[in-house]
Amino acid sequence: MINDDILAHARQCAPAESCGYVVRTSQGERYFPCENLSAEPTMYFRISPKEYLKALAAGEVV
Numbered sequence: 001m002i003n004d005d006i007l008a009h010a011r012q013c014a015p016a017e018s019c020g021y022v023v024r025t026s027q028g029e030r031y032f033p034c035e036n037l038s039a040e041p042t043m044y045f046r047i048s049p050k051e052y053l054k055a056l057a058a059g060e061v062v
Helices: 002-013 049-058
Strands: 019-025 028-034
Touching (some): 002 019, 002 028
16 A cells, blocks of 8 residues: 555654655556655755656656
């Protein structure tokens, strides 16, 4: 389930902010976890534009 994937990623990244995209694909909604590139990852998040393009190539980013 997508919620489980998001929560697992958040736990893995803690205490830093986790980040990622939910993408609607032909197989249904999928979570694409991303690396947090922020200089202050416990306060902010920053995602590479390449990660967005990767998610966009897989389907509709929602």
